[in-house]
Amino acid sequence: MLVYHQKTQQMADHRFDQIVQILKPGDLLVFNDSRVLPAKMVLQRTTGWRTSGLFVAERQLGQWVMLIKSRGRCRIGETLDVIAPDARPAAKVKLISRETGGLWVVDVTPEMPSAVFLNEYGYMPLPPYIEQARKKSGHNSTRPEDRTEYQTVYAQHPGSLAAPTAGLHFTDAVLDHLAEKGVRRAHITLHIGLGTFLPVTASQLADHHMHSESFSIEAGAVRLLCEQHQSGGRIIAVGTTAVRALEAAATHILTGDDLTAPFTASTDLLIAPGYKFQLCDGLITNFHLPRTTLLALVAAKIGLGPLHQCYQHAVANRYRFFSYGDAMLITD
Numbered sequence: 001m002l003v004y005h006q007k008t009q010q011m012a013d014h015r016f017d018q019i020v021q022i023l024k025p026g027d028l029l030v031f032n033d034s035r036v037l038p039a040k041m042v043l044q045r046t047t048g049w050r051t052s053g054l055f056v057a058e059r060q061l062g063q064w065v066m067l068i069k070s071r072g073r074c075r076i077g078e079t080l081d082v083i084a085p086d087a088r089p090a091a092k093v094k095l096i097s098r099e100t101g102g103l104w105v106v107d108v109t110p111e112m113p114s115a116v117f118l119n120e121y122g123y124m125p126l127p128p129y130i131e132q133a134r135k136k137s138g139h140n141s142t143r144p145e146d147r148t149e150y151q152t153v154y155a156q157h158p159g160s161l162a163a164p165t166a167g168l169h170f171t172d173a174v175l176d177h178l179a180e181k182g183v184r185r186a187h188i189t190l191h192i193g194l195g196t197f198l199p200v201t202a203s204q205l206a207d208h209h210m211h212s213e214s215f216s217i218e219a220g221a222v223r224l225l226c227e228q229h230q231s232g233g234r235i236i237a238v239g240t241t242a243v244r245a246l247e248a249a250a251t252h253i254l255t256g257d258d259l260t261a262p263f264t265a266s267t268d269l270l271i272a273p274g275y276k277f278q279l280c281d282g283l284i285t286n287f288h289l290p291r292t293t294l295l296a297l298v299a300a301k302i303g304l305g306p307l308h309q310c311y312q313h314a315v316a317n318r319y320r321f322f323s324y325g326d327a328m329l330i331t332d
Contacts (some may be wrong), residue, residue: 001169001327002319004310006302011313016169016327017177019284025182028228028235029284032164032242033187033302035155037115038122038147042083043068043093049131050083053093053241054125054161055118056103056194062111066093067194068104082108084121085142091121098259115158124150127323159191165323166239166285186245188245190215190267200291205231210268215245222252223259229279230256236282236330240294243280244269272296273304287314287321302331 002173014022023029039055051074054067068074076095079209084090094107107116124146131141152167154175194211202208217225225246228235237243246269252258270293283301288294299307310328319326 043080
């Protein structure tokens with residue numbers, strides 16, 4: 001884990017479990033407890049041609065929005081088989097209409113709630129580079145263990161299309177040691193959708209369109225966050241999705257108008273250099289891909305110059321990048 005101190009602009013290398021010694025009693029860690037859906041499906045024509053589909057949203061029972069790698073081959077009205085993890089055709093997807101960005105409206109049979117269907121027939125939506133690396137090394141692109149390994153130990157509420165990967169570093173033992181030290185926890189739930197991981201293709205970051213993502217914060221967590229801010233205690237977000245939820249809810253939390261009810265909303269907040277953080281004092285995150293809103297958020301937190309220095313240090317010291325990579329702790 002690379003630790004970056006904002007006030008002194010100093011860097012230090014640590015093992016992740018040393019976070020127990022680095023954090024202070026009274027610090028508040030904020031976790032995104034969304035669970036990853038096994039949202040990826042293998043789709044097949046009767047000719048044997050295969051492609052992948054990603055569940056995006058359930059419009060009504062039996063009708064979904066999916067992201068399908070069609071490569072221009074799919075046509076409205078055709079039906080594809082869903083190939084289950086046991087390699088058998090187990091369900092069908094009929095293409096009803098095409099939307100922008102590779103999205104399709106589809107009818108799915110047999111009709112059942114999406115969570116039930118995906119748990120039965122879906123695969124974990126691992127980043128493509130992980131699957132490609134496995135294939136290149138002669139291994140299967142997916143494994144049964146992915147359903148537990150691509151999931152945080154504190155995940156509770158199903159709904160995400162990708163893991164909040166900063167949280168993958170935490171084990172039950174580390175969480176127990178932090179609690180013994182007096183580091184407190186609050187949970188938010190932001191279901192990660194397309195907006196979090198789509199690359200920036202616009203020539204200007206300000207022109208990038210963020211997809212909206214829903215989030216909720218239980219009443220107890222709202223009160224805890226309000227009290228922590230008012231007391232001057234540090235709020236440290238675990239992952240960029242926790243930051244986005246915190247900052248999107250900041251006005252509600254800081255005014256303290258209603259601390260007895262959960263807060264639920266959606267956000268398309270783009271955090272980029274120039275943004276003024278309201279609640280987030282520190283951040284635990286992974287090392288991100290270029291041209292992503294995740295990297296822009298980290299740059300907003302520490303500045304472009306320090307970001308370059310941290311990433312140069314990480315490359316020189318052979319830190320692992322991306323979803324299953326190493327961590328970075330930004331603190332004051």
